[in-house]
Amino acid sequence: xxxxxxxxxxxxxxxxxxxxxxxxxxxxxxxxxxxxxxxxxxxxxxxxxxxxxxxxxxxxxxxxxxxxxxxxxxxxxxxxxxxxxxxxxxxxxxx
Numbered sequence: 737x738x739x740x741x742x743x744x745x746x747x748x749x750x751x752x753x754x755x756x757x758x759x760x761x762x763x764x765x766x767x768x769x770x771x772x773x774x775x776x777x778x779x780x781x782x783x784x785x786x787x788x789x790x791x792x793x794x795x796x797x798x799x800x801x802x803x804x805x806x807x808x809x810x811x812x813x814x815x816x817x818x819x820x821x822x823x824x825x826x827x828x829x830x831x
Contacts, residue, residue, distance in 0.1 A: 739790060740824060741824055746767065746769045746770045746809070747769040747770075747796075748767075748769040751769075754767050754768050754769045754804050755767075755768045756768060756807060757771050757804040758804070759766055759804060759805055759806040759809055760803040760809075761805050761806065761809030761810075761812070761813060762806065762808075762809050764806050766802075766806045766807075770807070771804040771805060772804070772805045772806075772807065772810040772815055772816055773802060773803070773804055774802070774803045774804075774810075775800055775801070775802050775803075776800070776801050776803070777798040777800050777801075778799050778800075779796060779797075779798050779799075779800060780797060780798075780799065781796060782831065794814055
C-alpha cells in the first residue's frame, strides 16, 4: 500500500498512543498530535470600546484562545489548505 504522507498525518513519531482532544468544529475526538491547533488572541471588550480606550492610552488585555480542529474541519474553515501530492509526501510547509 503506498504511503500518502511521510509522517502518516501525525506528529507523534515513535511515542506510542497520544491523548485525544475534541474538535471545536464538529465535536469529534481527534488524537492530539493529529489535530490542527489554532491560537488566537481574543479581546474581552467590544472593538469600538477597545479603540477608544487605546486612544486614551489604556492597555487592553487580550486572552489567547486555543482551538483544536480535526483535519476536515480545518480544511472546511480554511485554516489549512489541501497541498499538492509532491508537497504532501516529504513534508512541505503546512500552512
